[in-house]
Amino acid sequence: MxxxxxxxxxxxxxxxxxxxxxxxxxxxxxxxxxxxxxxxxxxxxxxxxxxxxxxxxxxxxxxxxxxxxxxxxxxxxxxxxxxxxxxxxxxxxxxxxxxxxxxxxxxxxxxxxxxxxxxxxxxxxxxxxxxxxxxxxxxxxxxxxxxxxxxxxxxxxxxxxxxxxxxxxxxxxxxxxxxxxxxxxxxxxRDEIQNQLVTKRSFIGNTSMEASLSLLMANLSKVQKNMLVIDPFVGTGSILVPCAYHKAYVMGTDINYLLLHAKAKPSRSNQKERSPNESIRNNLAEYGLESYYCDILVADASKHAMWRQPEIFDAIITDPPYGIREGAKKVGREDPQGSLTPDQKVDHIPQKVDYGLSNIFNDLLNFGYKFLLLGGRLTYWFPVHRADYKEENIPHHPCMKLMSNCEQVLNKRISRRLITMEKCQPYREDQYLASQTNVDHYLNASFRDMYFKVAENAQKSSKSEENLQTNKPP
Ligand SMILES: C[S@@+](CC[C@H](N)C(=O)[O-])C[C@H]1O[C@@H](n2cnc3c(N)ncnc32)[C@H](O)[C@@H]1O
Missing domain, CATH: 3.30.2130.30 (VC0802-like)
Known part of the structure; x- marks a missing residue:
């Protein structure tokens, strides 16, 4: 001490x-x-x-x-x-x-x-x-x-x-x-943790972020009144709730059309199908925070070209997909040469391809650098194989300064780190795509495989052994 x-x-x-x-x-x-x-x-x-x-x-x-x-x-x-x-x-x-x-x-x-x-x-x-x-x-x-x-x-x-x-x-x-x-x-x-319990909301999913962590993320990004905050992997919008509670305007994108339109499989075991009022907007309305809702777009976060104006967000706060509960995908074609006829384009549902872990984080940092205001913060979870972890493995961008890096242990081998970065240089085109992730811990085995390998081993070993599943998986 x-x-x-x-x-x-x-x-x-x-x-x-x-x-x-x-x-x-x-x-x-x-x-x-x-x-x-x-x-x-x-x-x-x-x-x-x-x-x-x-x-x-x-x-x-x-x-x-x-x-x-x-x-x-x-x-x-x-x-x-x-x-x-x-x-x-x-x-x-x-x-x-x-x-x-x-x-x-x-x-x-x-x-x-x-x-x-x-x-x-x-x-x-x-x-x-x-x-x-x-x-x-x-x-x-x-x-x-x-x-x-x-x-x-x-x-x-x-x-x-x-x-x-x-x-x-x-x-x-x-x-x-x-x-x-x-x-x-x-x-x-701390009373706010109880007020914002995820289980009390209409719209929740398997990967909704628990209230204490969402509130913490908003604090690490210094979210305040009148800011504009985006979650590019918004899911059920759980990270946006504390931001709106702090009077920031919120928006998000997610590639999952079915989830955003209340057509995905419900995550509550006693529910057969989702009710039409399950939406991020409605969740905010339940807290009296609807006036802070800007919009939620069904969109692929890797496609930055949909945003016309650089340097618009005060904060980007997110939990990217790293493949325990769901595999990460982005819009793309296995055969990039093929093209669609005008008729095919009318009802076309774009193909999706796997979205590799390093690409997710490089895209996210590049997005942060281009679309954050100077001094704006990017807070995100980064999955880590504990034995191989070194600080230099954290994705980096020359114009995004690492402000904090905290570990949440998920089991003996796996943890995730909550990273906060601050944009420290004004936007310049030649620096846009400068993000690098030195080491991809998951090139040979996915994070999901590693997570479940530990869980399986834990089940096999004696019951008296240390309880490995210390935290809910992301
Ligand atoms: C870990 S979950 C985030 C959950 C969210 N924090 C919530 O409150 O429900 C990751 C989300 O990213 C979405 N996602 C996966 N690939 C994406 C992409 N390329 N662009 C946008 N969203 C994507 C998934 O559909 C999923 O909802």
């Missing part, structure tokens, strides 16, 4: 304790950095560099409470933000440390300020009796001489006493490794 920074009550800056939810740990700092950039907040880079990514506590020095509230208002990984009054490895250390924060605490000791104290443990559930003992120790004249009354239902101030039992084993035994105390400032935006 990184050594917590000391706070200085007399300075303008105050230390805030970010208490993260215990999932998507690899994404915490990337989300925080993107949100800080969005709100124009300078983050203390040293705290971020030294932070152990597994640790759910991060001390941050900020210049105002407003900044702490801004970060929390958008974050889906922060549970709560607490103004840190003291911390230490033992209760005695904590109580000593609290004595240094008198300036900070005195205004809250007054009789008129009602309060509630929450005692919580990370990696250990604390018995009620123990919690009461802690509160009794804290609320003494020697430690915290609060004069206000306790109000459990509607307190003016909430205080947190948090014991960190480390991350070595579940429900760790022994003493806490570190203890924090402070005043609650704000909760993160």
């Amino acid at each position: 990184a050594a917590p920074m000391k706070h200085n009550a007399s300075a303008l800056c105050r230390t805030y304790l970010l208490y993260f939810a215990n999932h998507h740990v690899d994404f915490r700092i990337s989300e925080l950095v993107a949100l800080a950039e969005m709100f124009g907040i300078d983050l203390p880079t040293e705290s971020l560099k030294t932070h152990d990514k597994e640790c759910p506590f991060l001390n941050l020095t900020l210049t105002s409470e407003v900044q702490a509230k801004q970060l929390a208002s958008r974050s889906v990984l922060i549970k709560s933000v607490i103004e840190l009054w003291g911390h230490g490895n033992t209760q005695e250390d904590l109580f000593q440390d609290l004595k240094k924060s008198t300036d900070l605490m005195v205004p809250y000791f007054s009789e008129s300020s009602s309060l509630k104290v929450i005692v919580d443990g990370f990696n250990r559930s604390l018995p009620q009796k123990y919690k009461i003992q802690i509160i009794e120790k804290l609320l003494t004249d020697d430690v915290l001489p609060f004069k206000g009354r306790i109000d459990l239902k509607n307190p003016e101030q909430i205080y947190y006493y948090l014991e960190d039992f480390g991350r070595q084993s579940k429900n760790a035994k022994g003493d806490p490794q570190h203890i924090y105390f402070g005043r609650w400032v704000a909760d993160g935006n």
Whole structure:
């Protein structure tokens, strides 16, 4: 664990304790950095560099409470933000440390300020009796001489006493490794995950993105009011929902006519056929967000010529097809020489050919470079064979800067990485097709084959073995 920074009550800056939810740990700092950039907040880079990514506590020095509230208002990984009054490895250390924060605490000791104290443990559930003992120790004249009354239902101030039992084993035994105390400032935006649960929507598919990840993607792309956002592999539009929720205008393309027209096989097991109102537009309407719907086109994302105007999108956010649930296809002909007669063209349904993984990502980066506004962001998932992974395998374009790269482990061998890039050069024709993907992990075996090979092996091996399928496949 990184050594917590000391706070200085007399300075303008105050230390805030970010208490993260215990999932998507690899994404915490990337989300925080993107949100800080969005709100124009300078983050203390040293705290971020030294932070152990597994640790759910991060001390941050900020210049105002407003900044702490801004970060929390958008974050889906922060549970709560607490103004840190003291911390230490033992209760005695904590109580000593609290004595240094008198300036900070005195205004809250007054009789008129009602309060509630929450005692919580990370990696250990604390018995009620123990919690009461802690509160009794804290609320003494020697430690915290609060004069206000306790109000459990509607307190003016909430205080947190948090014991960190480390991350070595579940429900760790022994003493806490570190203890924090402070005043609650704000909760993160995690309620929105429940509000946007995919299963509550009319239109869903096998590859709809779960709400926490879609919200995270919107944050990494810094989606804000009045932006224009596109998902070129839009499917059921799950990634567009949080973008519209943040008041951005949204559009998408998908090659699957049947899916977009509610004629594809339903993904709910109790449903025989899709109902005609299953659409991305209707999903947005269910959230009261229809006014942010621009359009959804049945189109092949590899065909950039359909867009007349370069540099139009503020963000491109997508989950490209990488062939676990469905093979990637693009419009093309096995026999490119053949041509259609005018009669044949009338009802012609174009042929499709396989869309190789490197081509998908090169096309996507080239699309980003040409059609993003300068400074606009491209956020996408990239599948990875974990043993072969190196950062240089990530697709790159000389005019698209890598901003963040976070791993979501899918099973022992396979993960996907959420990549965010920013367009850092204005569009020039001679740089348009400059994207490169150095290594194609999947030339010899498809991602799908590798994914299911692991799943099969897991089934064969003993039941007591580690549960390999940690996450829903894409
Ligand atoms: C992983 S899914 C994305 C799912 C989506 N995020 C959702 O919310 O449902 C990939 C999507 O890309 C579409 N797709 C495959 N090849 C395409 C292409 N060449 N152009 C556009 N869309 C394509 C598939 O039809 C599929 O809906």
